[in-house]
Amino acid sequence: MVMKTAVGSSNPITGTAQKTLGQYLFDCLKLEGITEIFGVAGDYNFTLLDALEQYNGVNFISGRNELNSGYAADGYARIKGLSALITTFGVGELSACNPIAGANSEHVPLIHIVGAPPEKDQQAHKLMHHTLMNGEFDVFHKVYELITAYTAKLTPENAEIEIPAAIRMAKEKKKPVYLVVADDLVTKPIITRQEPVPPRPASNLKTLQAALEHIRQLLERAHRPVILVDVKTMRFGLETAVQRLADTMDVPVATMMFGKGSFDETHPNYIGMYEGSFGRSEVQATVENADCILAIGLVLSDNNTANFTAKLNPLVTVDIQPDKVKVAEAEYPNVFAADMLLALQKVGYKGQGLAGNPTFPYDQITGSSDEPLTAAIYYPRIQQMLKEGDIVIAETGTFYNGMAQVRLPRNVTYIAQGGWESIGYATPSAFGACIAAPDRRVLLFTGDGSLQLTAQEISSMLYYECKPIIFILNNDGYTIEKYLNVKTEKQQYNKIPRWSYTKLAEAFGGDAFTVTVRTYGELEQAIIQAEKERAERLCIIEMIAADPMDAPENMRRMRNYLEMQEKQQSQN
Numbered sequence: 001m002v003m004k005t006a007v008g009s010s011n012p013i014t015g016t017a018q019k020t021l022g023q024y025l026f027d028c029l030k031l032e033g034i035t036e037i038f039g040v041a042g043d044y045n046f047t048l049l050d051a052l053e054q055y056n057g058v059n060f061i062s063g064r065n066e067l068n069s070g071y072a073a074d075g076y077a078r079i080k081g082l083s084a085l086i087t088t089f090g091v092g093e094l095s096a097c098n099p100i101a102g103a104n105s106e107h108v109p110l111i112h113i114v115g116a117p118p119e120k121d122q123q124a125h126k127l128m129h130h131t132l133m134n135g136e137f138d139v140f141h142k143v144y145e146l147i148t149a150y151t152a153k154l155t156p157e158n159a160e161i162e163i164p165a166a167i168r169m170a171k172e173k174k175k176p177v178y179l180v181v182a183d184d185l186v187t188k189p190i191i192t193r194q195e196p197v198p199p200r201p202a203s204n205l206k207t208l209q210a211a212l213e214h215i216r217q218l219l220e221r222a223h224r225p226v227i228l229v230d231v232k233t234m235r236f237g238l239e240t241a242v243q244r245l246a247d248t249m250d251v252p253v254a255t256m257m258f259g260k261g262s263f264d265e266t267h268p269n270y271i272g273m274y275e276g277s278f279g280r281s282e283v284q285a286t287v288e289n290a291d292c293i294l295a296i297g298l299v300l301s302d303n304n305t306a307n308f309t310a311k312l313n314p315l316v317t318v319d320i321q322p323d324k325v326k327v328a329e330a331e332y333p334n335v336f337a338a339d340m341l342l343a344l345q346k347v348g349y350k351g352q353g354l355a356g357n358p359t360f361p362y363d364q365i366t367g368s369s370d371e372p373l374t375a376a377i378y379y380p381r382i383q384q385m386l387k388e389g390d391i392v393i394a395e396t397g398t399f400y401n402g403m404a405q406v407r408l409p410r411n412v413t414y415i416a417q418g419g420w421e422s423i424g425y426a427t428p429s430a431f432g433a434c435i436a437a438p439d440r441r442v443l444l445f446t447g448d449g450s451l452q453l454t455a456q457e458i459s460s461m462l463y464y465e466c467k468p469i470i471f472i473l474n475n476d477g478y479t480i481e482k483y484l485n486v487k488t489e490k491q492q493y494n495k496i497p498r499w500s501y502t503k504l505a506e507a508f509g510g511d512a513f514t515v516t517v518r519t520y521g522e523l524e525q526a527i528i529q530a531e532k533e534r535a536e537r538l539c540i541i542e543m544i545a546a547d548p549m550d551a552p553e554n555m556r557r558m559r560n561y562l563e564m565q566e567k568q569q570s571q572n
Contacts, residue, residue, distance in 0.1 A: 022051030042088025045115025064456035070099025075432030090130035149175035232297025261414025276306030369521030372546030395426035424453030434466035462510030
């Protein structure tokens with residue numbers, strides 16, 4: 001085992017070692033609990049990676065490309081709260097634009113570090129490789145200003161100011177930030193700067209009290225209140241506070257699609273997923289007939305509101321965002337969600353719980369042994385196999401919709417890209433989750449089309465000895481795209497090549513348990529075997545869909561809605 005040693009220059013007056021810019025950067029990341037940094041090597045980041053190799057306590061995790069490494073960093077951040085990514089200038093950082101923009105859209109804090117050409121070459125405007133051959137070096141920095149919450153060009157003079165500021169911004173805003181450093185500055189000693197740490201943002205107490213009084217008035221008249229939990233609950237660490245509120249108030253609780261996993265689905269007050277007209281009618285009726293809706297971390301986007309079929313009465317809705325509250329039509333800025341939720345626990349409202357025991361779509365297994373695989377058969381079996389503490393990653397598409405209705409056990413971390421919805425996200429994200437939590441079971445649910453975009457990261461899983469269970473739904477193409485396009489039949493562009501998915505591990509030089517299943521009985525045996533095998537190796541279960549157009553019920557309702565819309569438009 002190679003021992004890492006710290007390298008720094010000595011102060012000629014005191015004789016003490018001065019930290020280099022690289023050492024200080026890694027110190028700051030290590031203090032945040034980051035023990036791995038994802039990325040791809042390139043000549044402009046060699047100095048960064050050399051410094052990292054000599055650094056104790058943080059390891060470099062090499063991905064197969066920058067796109068995948070960005071997704072992996074995203075998945076890692078969702079487990080550990082913060083992540084870091086190192087790419088090279090130009091070609092590397094532009095490849096990472098998609099995952100960084102996705103992290104912005106999804107409120108995922110990520111530190112993107114870019115190694116740039118030497119400072120002297122930039123100042124001389126030399127024509128360097130990985131540039132636009134125009135002597136300009138700020139072009140890509142400007143791109144990142146649009147898709148991150150903070151950007152900075154690091155120097156030894158400003159490192160002690162800019163690095164903590166960037167990390168603080170990532171943590172407060174739950175957004176990615178961008179740091180670029182010339183490769184000849186990484187080993188330079190930093191100039192010590194004692195900058196005061198700005199105070200943590202706090203709620204305006206008068207505004208908080210006014211908002212609370214307004215909510216109290218709504219609750220006093222309410223007979224059918226409901227709590228609606230969404231994605232920012234998870235991103236801003238509000239899950240415990242929301243659970244305590246639900247315990248205190250004893251009212252029904254539903255989650256939005258983006259927010260799946262942000263509330264304990266075994267809680268006695270949990271009624272299921274609210275998906276507007278595409279979801280279960282019982283949940284829709286409870287939410288839409290409520291006379292007070294306490295919505296936490298709500299995102300009213302198209303896919304999160306089932307094509308805007310979700311009908312939340314604004315006059316009875318309390319919209320609690322991370323840093324503001326809206327009660328009906330009144331806005332209360334500078335009120336933080338954590339303070340608002342704590343104050344609501346003390347209001348004293350007590351509901352009647354649920355009228356009866358709620359039912360969930362996949363509670364009953366109905367498949368017979370020789371029955372071909374359909375959504376109605378395999379989702380109940382997937383629900384049955386999930387365990388407390390699992391990490392579940394669902395790919396955009398058919399699995400994203402179907403897994404929304406699977407009831408999760410307690411303490412499951414659920415990862416899906418509900419807003420950005422970049423196809424191919426899930427596989428490298430699962431790799432990042434494996435690195436973040438090596439002692440937890442990771443289950444990846446992806447489609448054949450999605451996997452073809454980022455399959456290389458199965459190689460990384462094998463290389464780093466990750467052991468997830470990977471379910472590949474082979475429904476012969478982009479089924480979700482076929483559902484979304486109601487104008488055209490038999491689209492050629494939604495067909496994909498047929499891969500031998502169970503041979504991927506062998507092609508990548510690794511050992512895995514692999515099996516292809518076509519019936520419920522085969523799936524049952526594959527799951528039993530995989531649960532044994534996963535202790536020693538990665539597992540791949542390829543599920544051949546009986547009908548390429550088979551889909552969960554919420555996708556079918558979406559399709560009917562889109563067909564109706566298209567018919568109405570063609571008649572106008």
